[in-house]
Amino acid sequence: MDRRQFIKVTAATGATATLAGCGNPELQLARFIPEEELTPGLAVWKPSICPVCPAGCGIQVRVMEGEAEVVRNGQPGLLKMGLARKLEGNPVHPVSQGKLCVRGQAAIQITYHPDRITQPLKRSGERGFGQYKPVTWEAAMGELKSQLDRIAALGDQKSLAFLTRPLAGQRQTLVSQFLSGFGAPVPVEFEFFGEDVLRQANARSFGYRRLPTIDLARSRYVIAFGADFLGTWNSPVSQSAGYGEMRQGHPGQRAKFVQVEPRMSQTGANADEWVPVKPGTEGVLALGIAHVIVKSGLKPASAAGRAGALIEGWSSGLAAYEPAAVEKLTGVKPERLERLAREFASNGPAVALIGGAPLAVSNGMFHALAVNALNALVGSVGQPGGVNFTPRSALSADVPASSRIDKFAADILGGAIAPKVLLLNDANPVFGTPAVWRVKEALAKIPYVVSFGHFLDETSMLADLILPDHSFLESWVDHNPESGTTIAVASVAPPVMRPLHSTRAMPDVLLELGRTLTIPIAALKAQTYEDMLKAGFSALPAPKPKSADEPAVDVWTVAQQQGGWWGEGMAKAAPAAASNAKTVTFVEPQFDGDANTYPYHFLPYASQTMLDGSIAHLPWLQEMPDALSTAMWSSWIDINPKTAAMLGIAQGDMVEVLSAHGKLRSPAVISPGIAPDVIGMPVGQGHISFTRFASGRGANPIGILGPVTETETGTLAWAATRVRISKVDGAGGLILFSKLAEGSFEHEHDHHR
């Protein structure tokens, strides 16, 4: 029985007497139709976007009716509402293709986290001690407004700063419009595992300033330099799907996969051939391969075109990278190099990719340009099975300018700038930058800090006012995937559930501020973020109807239903002209710390479960065993068995790691998959303040890094610090799922004894 029938029933039973008095009963009832129709016990699937990493996988959320304990107008009570129960990949989304990674699956715990900030907070104690008192949204907005009005009245609009993790989609546009409309500088962006070196290298080699989309599915030979592309790098879900195809999707055509890295990553573990090289020499190997290919006449040097011309000595056959020279630098034997080169050139389509640690050294640009040239040499750029670039939609045509946290901090400390108000959005540089950059000290100099965060992390602890954002499941979300697909994608999705707490979406807060400031920001025309998204998406080209009599499709409606718009990108623009034709050559990488005092390379890496630490607060991920070490709830350092034996370190022993800039303690994992002169350590643990699940757990490798930067881009060279290590007393606190260093089936864990 639906409502219409119900009206008939009530009409028949005389209840209409009351209804009739209020005019047309149908119209009256229409006002009360709930915004969502859920049948108790039945699931509906709603599209959304995974917020965890920049890949921007489209997801679908299983929503079922449930009862949430909520506080409404100060009163606790029950609310029946649609509740998200599980996240899965959105099967029609071009990037995720229905799949979701280990971290994305756990993202639901962001929404339901017990330590989420549930209402606006105002600092009540000394700064940095985490004492806050609740305030109303009206009071909080009023306070922020008066702060902004104050600096505007002084004509000091430049003293507003906005610090954020790199944003995508209309959010990025909105923040930039807000800041430029107000008169403030461009936003300061921070992401530890940023890949700016690769973006800039791709711009120089190919004219596309973005991360590559690797067509693994059709590749027959893959060499990856340091890129953990099946775990944490770039667009791991789409890359894993392609990898499965590459392995067994073409009967009799199984591709070969070679991984080049000094520490075996989860990705490297899947390689047919694993090639450890000395840190900071990856590009030398790539050019060694190119040298052999050219010299043996497999491909002409000219085939590499513009990408080749960027390498010094390319046209003359790369004499500096002949096998013996390469062996000296990388440690790879000439026979092996020659074999790899021959295989790579004769088993096309072949592709080389680079990412992560090789780009986070002082000569990172060289390595990236070398690998780009190698791809160009074998003709894999823009080809099936090769390197492609995701076309852009009209919504991502222009990437707004931004600045970097290291410069921002240095400018404050040096007195070049003196921001008075800082807006902080979803970035935790106090945790994620080397102590030597003194970011915390710099931020503490800013008199008024406002955070949109929904957790009290190390950076939010500095906030004077917290205006908690909705979680991604409670917000309008949008994203422009930079890579992972060969068609243009603009993802969008409405909220999948009502907010659990008294939170507000950051974009709507900015829009409201823009309207209510004494000098309103005229550039912000939308009333709500939804309006802004609608305006943007409605302007995208509609898909062509399949037949003449099919009605035209409304882009906005379809995009909301399927989780985005995808199709032909902007005009297939020719690659941008070379902006920087300066050639590069191999220069010995610079490492922080003298090799005699600090004999080991320190290699932090993105944790399979916690990435850069921004999701360390999710309990499922804390208890998820790492693929290689099987460690849970802890941090650890990877040591080669020979190194460990030499230093008297056994599995689980507490080890002190000392750099020229600090020290940390972490238990040892003896790992056969790491070079004897390299110490590996996952990033992610070592939070001082980040909810009950992550606070005070393990150590943070970022803190002890030296201030080395990649020479050409100025980005942090996070893999360029040297350390020394020693065994220290005390329990290591290592928690392993598998108790033995080497997996052995019969005696794995003994959980039930």
Add this chain to the structure above:
Amino acid sequence: MTHRWGMAADLDKCTGCGACVTACHAENNIPIAGPVEAERGRAMHWMRIERYWEGEFPEVKLTFRPVLCQQCDDAPCEPVCPTYASHHTDEGLNAQVYNRCFGTRYCANACFYNVRFFNWFNPVWDKPLNLQLNPDVSVREAGVMEKCTFCVQKIKAAEIEENAGKPIRDGDIKPACVQTCTANALVFGDLNDPESAVSILSESPRGTKLLEDMGARPKITYLLRETWNESNRKG
């Protein structure tokens, strides 16, 4: 025709990414044990990624293998259960009936795959984490053994529809691990249907069973990794 549910795991595709593990937690209301209990070996993972190191640096190899209940036809866990909590269904599932279980843990001792997990304590969800719980799956309590069910709630839901006239097609039922497997390494289906993808894969020359000589007749087929050989390469 009765169904006989089975799985195939292609180790040549499996990347060890672990997506299946969290998916399993989300689908099946598996609690966290916390650091203290995890250290005692009491973390519950119905599904885990085993990894095997071979060789020494630099000639080192690593192999991943997703391990879950093998749903054996001659399951060692079943005859040892004094209460028939661990029993075999008509469809070949190794069912664990929580109501019957009173925690002798004989089954876990008998299982040489180590895929049974005992609830040493009542699981706890800090509110509002409990709102993510899947209402289609029981929340187990202290003293009860639990294990992979092949996502029996999804099987049951499909079979209820089947009884109402909607046939189950191959691939309709995807346990959480299979659904999310990023490299499509896991395939689930009906072994009684010779046309099903899982039946075809189970006949693969690369197919093996885990600890096959123990004689438990597991229903999961592992397709071994291949090695690259340039001279054998076709086309």
Add this chain to the structure above:
Amino acid sequence: MKKDQIGNRSLRWTIVFGAIIALAGAAWGIFGQATPATPPAVGTSGIFTPGHASLSDAARHFFDIRSVPVQPIAYTHKVHVIDNKIECSFCHVGADKGPVAGIPGVKKCMECHEFVAVEKPEIQKVADYSKKGLDIPWQRVYGWPEESHVRFNHAPHIRQKVDCATCHGDVPNMTVATRVMNHTMGFCVACHEQRKVSNDCMTCHY
């Protein structure tokens, strides 16, 4: 020596059993009369666990002493179903579609009670909840405790033309719904046997 040990052991067991019986007696004394439960307290505990909240809870569960639900609002089925001819499925929308019949939210109540019987005190309570933006904390009348691990699904039963009254009694003629049927496993199994449908444990328990 060995005999002594056995003696000790049996003595220990006697004590244990004695204690259990004594506790049971005490429990019966305390809870022997089905005690009315107060409406569920909201937000009182920071955790969710399938375990019993207290020893007495566990004892009551063991002896199958179930509390009589006290509803926050004296909802009467009779007025709605008999007097006003509203079908069960108008409010219990999930019954023929899936596992859960469902109890409607306050919005559903207000669809009619924005206009109907607004002057009645019980209806004003409904309106109060609605104004606060909260739902009514109805207490469940049927249903199993977590430990029963029952995954009951309404839809296939409705499809097989099992009448609502078979399991829920004559609810239409009740004022506030009360528990008149005892949903024991025997109750379920008997019907399954009679209708020759599966009685495998996995049919309901997973």
